[in-house]
Amino acid sequence: MLRHLRGLADAELPAYVYDLAALRRHSRAIRALLPDRVDLFYAAKANSDPRLLHVLGEHVDGFEVASAGELRHVRQLLPKASIAFGGPGKSAVELAQALDEGVERLHLESEHELRILTELVGERTVDVLLRVNLPFSLGQLPLVMGGWPSPFGMDPAHLDGCLRLLATHPRIRLRGIHAHLASGLDAPDQLALVEQVIAWADRWAGEHQLNLSEVNVGGGMGVDYTEPERIFDWSAFGTGLRRVLADHPALTVRIEPGRSISAYCGWYVTQVLDVKRSRGEAFAVLRGGTHHLRTPAAKGHDQPFEIIPSDTWPWPWTRSEAHREPATLVGQLCTPKDVLARQIPVNRLRAGDRVAFAMAGAYAWNISHHGFLMHPEPRFSYLDDERPPTSLAAVEDVRKTTDGAGGRLVRHSC
Ligand SMILES: Cc1ncc(COP(=O)(O)O)c(C=O)c1O
CATH class of the missing domain: 3.20.20.10 (Alanine racemase)
Structure with a gap:
């Protein structure tokens, strides 16, 4: 997964990337662990992305919808569900x-x-x-x-x-x-x-x-x-x-x-625009923000993330960075509530680096206030190979080649 995220062009960011193979494995495993007389319905409110629903349609017994809009959406996509x-x-x-x-x-x-x-x-x-x-x-x-x-x-x-x-x-x-x-x-x-x-x-x-x-x-x-x-x-x-x-x-x-099914397969990846220092504290300002990924603001948590260092730096001056210190990751919105993760120790986080937020597959894009400030919407892409791209081995692999940039290691594949 992180390899794929590194391969995205800057112009493709911010982006949501959904790991459909991981979602398929996860939902199939859940269904297999439940007895026959348990009907597994997916709460579409968690994420009603059509590609996700198609995958889930193969493994769940049905869908719970909570509005006429969701009802129409699921019916159109999966008429027999x-x-x-x-x-x-x-x-x-x-x-x-x-x-x-x-x-x-x-x-x-x-x-x-x-x-x-x-x-x-x-x-x-x-x-x-x-x-x-x-x-x-x-x-x-x-x-x-x-x-x-x-x-x-x-x-x-x-x-x-x-x-x-x-x-x-x-x-x-x-x-x-x-x-x-x-x-x-x-x-x-x-x-x-x-x-x-x-x-x-x-x-x-x-x-x-x-x-x-x-x-x-x-x-x-x-x-x-x-x-x-x-x-x-x-x-x-x-x-x-x-x-x-x-x-x-x-x-x-x-x-x-809802959340426990689709949260793990979604990633929100973006780029650090600037690293600022205020009263001694480091703030990484990212392209995008809580208008794309409202989950941390809505739930009051730090969204787990991985730093993907990038060596591309188009300007003739030195990149600003946070080095072996806590950094707060914020978005582009004109509100102090636009915080994705607060005071997280990082080894190194530079302007121009990428940040991939994990666990962004539920109550993420679809609960966010997209219209605020009229920034462009993120792109959406889907991975669907049966290899486990977010396995620990893959993550460790990437870490070895990225001079230990730090951030939170997400050791989970769904
Ligand atoms: C009636 C109902 N069912 C299911 C869910 C899904 O909950 P969760 O995503 O926490 O599994 C919700 C969430 O609000 C709900 O209100």
Whole structure:
């Protein structure tokens, strides 16, 4: 991968580069580690790049979409794919589109949504899950969407109203419960949460004499930007799910991860325009910035990166550099929030060098504020050979030939 990034022309930067072979291996491995009665849906909101979706279409059981736009996009690209339609606010137009498109599941977030659906459903049938904000304590996690007052899903107390409506509308078939509560969980915590959700759903179904065939526990499998090699333990999660499902022979568990599937295969590569010093601190100003890669600003982390030294320097004066010191990597925007990584020790980072940010395949380009300052958009390129281009060996190879420029070594291939 880094070899490929070095081979890009300056004029091609900034660029997103997606390693499709790595994505294929990663998604195939995840699917293989999960039991049969776990349906793996990819949350398209994480990255709906068409080439990525095509690769994922070979290995996941379907796609979770959260708007009519995502629904149309996935339908056009993969007409046969199973689609689950969620999202905290759906308009009547969107619900009508979901019915017209024949989505496989509709995740209803309120009684109001269900009421609209009763008006629209007509002679059709639709399978729904009710999204519940379950009263579980989730602790300190990066993104918590439930367990406390939140606009996501409905409180358990509001389910009774939905059941009354469903009883008079048999064409809207309740298949089960949906509970995406948080993002950033490791495998043991995610498994514990699944067990809690299933136990709750069992109890609730028993109290109301319902036959639930499905529990969707959402996504949120952890991705660690500070330790890229510490990936979610899909093997332990799969083993745990197998044990849980053995006690529930009629149940299907659905998961809909996004970040943990596509984060690792994306790179954002750009160039250092200038290295400045302010009050003794080094700042590397890059072409591009958080209007292309908002993830570090949105999540408040340092995006892991690799420095790719470049010997091309077109000017007759000496290049500015940071040398064996911490450097803060910023973009071109007129805001102090345009920071991609803060005070990271580097051996050497010079104006003209390249910086390749790893883990830029999820909630990266598609969540960024592209229009701010009207800089050019990045280019997109795709690698698709079956060799492991981001393997440790490849990274070490490049390091040996780059006089140890430093930065963060990303020892992970997805
Ligand atoms: C309902 C729902 N499902 C799945 C996801 C995907 O979460 P992640 O990308 O953390 O796996 C999200 C993310 O916000 C979500 O809201």
